[in-house]
Amino acid sequence: MTPFTKVLVANRGEIACRVIRTLRRLGIASVAVYSDADAAARHVREADEAVRIGPAAAAQSYLSIPSIVEAARASGAEAVHPGYGFLSENAAFAQALADAGIVFVGPGVEALAVMGDKIRAKNHVAGYGVPVIPGVSEPGLSDADLVAKAGGVGYPLLIKPSAGGGGKGMTVVESAPELPSALAAARRVATAAFGDGTLLLERLVRAPRHIEVQVLADVHGTTIHLGERECSLQRRHQKVIEEAPSPLLDAQTRERIGAAACDAARSVGYVGAGTVEFLVSDEAPDEFFFMEMNTRLQVEHPVTELVTGVDLVEQQLRVAAGEPLAIAQGDVRLDGHAIEARVYAEVPARGFLPATGRVELLREPGSADPEGAPVRAGTHDAGARVRVDSSLLTGLAIGSDYDPMLSKCIAWGRDRAEALSALDAALADYTVLGVATNIEYLRLLLADPDVRAGHLDTTLIERRLEHLVFRAPGEPEYAAAALIAAQDPAGPAGAGPAGASPWAPDGWRISAPAPRRVTLGTPDGGIATVRVGPSTVRLDGGPERKATLAPDGPGAVVLALDGEEHRFAWAEASEPTGERTVLLGEAGWSVALPALGRASRLERVRAAVHRHEGEADPEVRTPMPGTVVSVAVEQGARVEEGQPLVAVEAMKMEHQLVAALAGTVQLHVTPGALVKADQVVATIIPAAG
Structure with a gap:
């Protein structure tokens, strides 16, 4: 039976695409x-129809309750699936839909x-016997109140916004x-992100593990759990990885924590799919503490599905339509192991700065079912399987307006070792050129000995970060990029991978007898000069190599x-300056190497001299x-080296x-200003002498 005839998906990106696939099925x-x-987004293309709801700013589009309610009403949708994020946990949104006679999924x-x-x-859940972490959780407390009560909790402690996630x-x-400065910063972030600056304090659990339980409940009083996720x-x-x-x-312990999750859900008469999150100490795995309940689908839900x-x-759709759950607790069986990695548009080697750009080449791994059905346990006999939930398209522009998550790569195996190996192999096959991603970083994490052994906690990544070694381009990459860049930009090479081949059938040839110098920009802001001759290359004065x-x-x-x-995926991007950037990828790693004109080259040389001189x-x-x-400072103020000046938010992250250096600051921006990449936001005038 079909629960609805038409459903509006009030979200974007990979989760909107994933919901649409099940609707189609x-x-x-x-x-x-x-x-x-x-x-031009993928979810717009995949839906049966699409409705514009406003400008790029989320507050005027995806967070606008009147706009989405009107879109549902105008399209004739009987129900709205909120996905996650945005309005998915907004009680006012659910009430507005109910008032309009539209079902909230x-x-x-x-x-x-x-x-x-x-x-x-x-x-609330503490009153129903669910164990909770000691702390201060009273509404309406000021920073001074929290400071006064913190001593009773003990240090170290954790500040958490009451709203959001x-x-x-x-x-x-x-x-x-x-504590005082940390409270002020946390309250500012909470107010900006969730519209609610209320904070709570909790005792920090050492060696903590974040374990959540998936629950399902219907309107007929049945509540079950589908196991836990790490x-x-x-x-x-x-x-990052679940x-x-x-x-x-x-x-x-699995049985006990599942029962506690069901108790938490029943305590509020919960209906639908939800997740109860617990904190478990690695040092005492039989103890767990309630953290929060996410009243929506989770990003990591595919591992439970697999x-x-x-x-x-x-199940969300059927429950929302009033159907009873067709699954009893005794029917739930955990078959094998599944692991998910989140692919973000970011640059881990530069402090995880958000990345923007245009997808010039895309190759995604896996055997995703185009009809959207999760891979079921009975189909696993052949071994590991891979699924990709993605929002990516070749030619798609990735901006800074929304969350930087692009897709999720999920692997199933008959045991954890097989699942880990399958996920690593899938990420090695994942190619995204034109936008920097964290795929190389994900593979480094999967190779970590503690990760392979299952010795995890929420601080492991932070401890490992300074020891991670990210791949840098070497002679093969510079040689390949120079040979591509040496082609006439107006010729077939400029057309990119989809155009005619820039190579003769028997390989690379250059008609001019004299070597050509190609200057490439390096990822660290420097330059690499390659002399390209007939079937030869020479990098930065090194030996001549046959190429x-x-x-x-x-x-x-x-x-x-x-x-x-050496084999590479490749593409080209055209820069606003008219210069070309060669994009190369291999085994989940990618690099952008711009072919520099004279002005760009001189600018990099000047910057390198400054760095050399300190x-x-x-x-x-x-x-x-x-x-x-x-x-953080006033115009004309005296500042010291390393002092924070301006905070910029991009892709829901604050930087x-x-x-x-020390000196007097001249500010060029004010709060609320929109800034472009590489824009000067302040200038420091050094003190005399």
């Missing part, structure tokens, strides 16, 4: 919504209100002197360097586009820009 018409920034308003407030939720505003405080691999409280089941829990064979989106370059299928080349072969740059530039959310 069930024979339900789908309605997408989009902002001006998403007019989620829990009731009361459950949203209780569980959407961490303070209220913690106090995703780790935003969560701050670890090791000692009392740090979500301990996090950076700044943002999950898996099911947890390698920490034994069968008895080990249970249950389509959670389908040929030939096509290796669409969007791929093979470089023979002194007879040794001269700090007086201009403070934002490395990414975004919005100025705060200015502090600091002074590179």
